[in-house]
Amino acid sequence: MSVVPEQFTRAMARVPGPVVVATTVDRAGRRWGFTASSFSSLSIAPPLVLVCLGKSASTHAAFAGADFFMINILAEEQADIARCFARSGVDRFAAGDTLPMELGLPGIPNAAARVACAMDRIVDGGDHSILIGRVEATFAGEDAPLVYCDRSFQRPVALDAARYV
Numbered sequence: 506m507s508v509v510p511e512q513f514t515r516a517m518a519r520v521p522g523p524v525v526v527a528t529t530v531d532r533a534g535r536r537w538g539f540t541a542s543s544f545s546s547l548s549i550a551p552p553l554v555l556v557c558l559g560k561s562a563s564t565h566a567a568f569a570g571a572d573f574f575m576i577n578i579l580a581e582e583q584a585d586i587a588r589c590f591a592r593s594g595v596d597r598f599a600a601g602d603t604l605p606m607e608l609g610l611p612g613i614p615n616a617a618a619r620v621a622c623a624m625d626r627i628v629d630g631g632d633h634s635i636l637i638g639r640v641e642a643t644f645a646g647e648d649a650p651l652v653y654c655d656r657s658f659q660r661p662v663a664l665d666a667a668r669y670v
């Protein structure tokens with residue numbers, strides 16, 4: 506039985522995910538970045554994370570050839586930055602949302618968190634590549650993280666602890 510793509514994506518849209526901006530710098534010093542919700546931690550020892558990047562994305566060649574990359578986990582007030590780094594055919598860095606941060610990579614100040622990685626390996630994942638990073642530096646901020654669910658940006662809401670513990 507084959508799954509209809511629209512049914513698959515509608516089901517997956519129900520899965521809440523983080524909103525991150527992955528960045529890297531190529532050998533010519535040019536910056537690259539894209540918005541992603543397919544970010545996850547993978548291993549504690551060694552510390553590994555992953556993010557999936559579409560093979561047809563304009564950023565794919567740069568990330569496939571990168572030795573290092575940064576994952577900026579966006580805070581709830583940073584949905585505009587998420588939209589900017591998902592926009593096609595524009596200079597995503599023109600607004601000046603990033604500064605050189607951990608490992609000298611483009612970082613977003615006041616992000617909910619950042620993880621700077623060395624590229625560990627790239628695994629084939631259908632029409633996406635799975636970029637696996639070995640974490641070399643981290644930053645954990647104070648602001649609540651942005652959430653993507655049902656095709657919209659949302660903020661996490663804490664449940665009444667007394668009712669759910």
Ligand SMILES: Cc1cc2nc3c(=O)[nH]c(=O)nc-3n(C[C@H](O)[C@H](O)[C@H](O)COP(=O)(O)O)c2cc1C
Binds near residue numbers: 539557588
């Ligand atoms: C909330 C959100 C989550 C996204 N998640 C991913 C993702 O996990 N992987 C991915 O390859 N593209 C993802 N995208 C799309 C990319 O940000 C970008 O639009 C896409 O790579 C096409 O860009 P291009 O113009 O560089 O080809 C997401 C976009 C948004 C707005």
